[in-house]
Amino acid sequence: PRMAHSKALLVLENFIGGKFVPCSSYIDSYNPSTGDVYCRVPDSGKEEVEAAVKAAKDAFPIWSSKSPLERSQILNKLADLIEYELEAFAQAESKDQGKTITFARAVDIPRAVHNFRFFASSILHHVTECTEMPTMGCVHYTSRAPVGVAGLISPWNLPLYLLTWKIAPAIACGNTVVAKPSEMTSVTAWMMCKLLEKAGVPPGVVNVVFGTGAKAGEALVCHPDVPLISFTGSTLTAQRITEKSAPHCKRLSLELGGKNPAIIFDDADLSQCIPTTVRSSFANQGEICLCTSRIFVQRGIYSEFLKRFVAEAKKWKTGNPSDPTIDVGALISKEHLEKVRNYVKKAQAEGARVLCGEGVDPLALPLGNQKGYFMLPTVIAEVKDESCCMQEEIFGPVTCMVAFDTEEEVIKRANSVKYGLAATVWSSNVGRVHRVAHRLQSGLVWTNCWLVRDLNLPFGGMKASGIGREGAKDSYEFFTEVKTITIKH
Ligand code: NAD
Secondary structure: OOOOOOOOOEEOOEEEOOEEEOOOOEEEEEEOOOOEEEEEEEOOOHHHHHHHHHHHHHHHHHHHOOOHHHHHHHHHHHHHHHHHOHHHHHHHHHHHHOOOHHHHHHHHHHHHHHHHHHHHHHOOOOOOOEEEEHHHOEEEEEEEEEOOEEEEEOOOOOHHHHHHHHHHHHHHOOOEEEEEOOOOOOHHHHHHHHHHHHHOOOOOOEEEOOOOHHHHHHHHHHOOOOOEEEEEOOHHHHHHHHHHHHHHOOEEEEEOOOOEEEEEOOOOOHHHHHHHHHHHHHHHHHOOOOOEEEEEEEHHHHHHHHHHHHHHHOOOOEOOOOOOOOOEOOOOOHHHHHHHHHHHHHHHHOOOEEEEOOOOOOOOOOHHHOOOOOOOOEEEEOOOOOOHHHHOOOOOOEEEEEEEOOHHHHHHHHOOOOEEOEEEEEOOOHHHHHHHHHHOOOOEEEEOOOOOOOOOOOEOOEEOOEEOOEOHHHHHHHOEEEEEEEEEO
16 A cells, blocks of 8 residues: 655555555545545445455355354454554544544544454354253254355444444454445544454455445445445435345344433532533534433523533633644534534524534634634523424534423423434432433433443444444344254154
8 A cells, every 4th residue: 555755645545355456536535623635535336346245255155164263363463453553543543533632542442442352252252042842852043154245334433443343243253344434534444454464364354445425335235245234324324225225135234323312300410410411512523423412401400500511611622633632623524514513503593592612702723723624612502492403413512401390301302303322311319310211212321421331232223323233242143144943853
């Protein structure tokens, strides 16, 4: 692969059958914190996807016949190699995505490493079922086998983190893969490809095809030799993928958007709740599918909460993502920034109050970042539940705050959106916490905390937030085909 020298751009290449292959056309990729093009990404289509699927099919017989232990050792080696270059990966993720270097160092890259270690371990511990029917003289048991070539499509918000959350279980189970990262954040996937051979991943087991969703992504979804697609991204794209894959009856795992509520009762420990809810609203510029974007506060503490929350949000510093003292980096693109800003404008037009951030406070940026896609953490109050700001996923540093009176009322209001990914509940009453958690339409409920994850347990959303779950057992089940075998003596 060609690396940039002096002013030349970084040029990525597809990784197919263990080799880097140039593409006939390229797309520009921007550094969100400066607005400059800094990288060129292959604009792959059918031809490149065809070559990658063929390489993956050819590699399947050998890879799928390896023992889980052999595969596990290779995954662990890959984890070590990424960890060894953690700083380079973190720098690249921050530059490519706009996220702060602090977040990339603390969250993105360590989690990518952990994804490989976690599945390297968990693949060794699955047991299959067995039942007996003594009167029939029969024993039944199940066996699980890898499915084949898995198509993996990931978004731009947590690039390497989410891609490896799919690659690791897919190959641990013995599948081979063709992955397509977001065209806006392809660099760390390309860097990972450079480590595969050294880790002992045979050629063709992991292929990465770069390009847009419409061309490369759709070619993968429509390919007849790719029986399963694991997708993380927007609900709109998932609908298109479902449609396109229907003629092939593909197995789909869909991890989609959210409109996540935080419910704060008047007996909550505000000293914990406020900083955590500021973090759950604005971490990674609010570009995490699990970010809070509707805060329901019980009326008795509403005005105090609001005041303290805004004061805390104002402490978050926005600026150059490579500065380790910065909390909020740049949004992914100019278009996305405009979209997020427009939500704030719509809220104002509807009579809501913007308490801090966009249009209210000055945004001072260093000279080199003047053309970057920055926005201050923004808090909106007095928004109607029907407003698009309370119904649609904004996916930026914007959070809406409203008051509620009763438990019954808040459950109903929290559930009154099309999404159902994550929710947080804050209360010191354990009975209430259980009651509310059970009644929320949400794949994940965190009480008195946020984003504490045990990868063993299911992750995913209800309603328009997805189909299927990911996790130790769930990913194992998705990436394997089960068979029931009956033996009569
Ligand atoms: P997106 O749907 O625009 O794109 C996701 C991926 O799909 C990209 O790689 C894109 O190139 C590809 N794609 C686009 N159109 C395609 C098509 N027709 N066929 C095949 N592939 C196609 O999403 P995004 O804007 O990159 O990411 C943001 C979204 O992802 C948000 O809605 C966010 O909530 C969601 N998300 C969900 C989770 C989760 O785990 N539930 C995690 C992170 C992000």
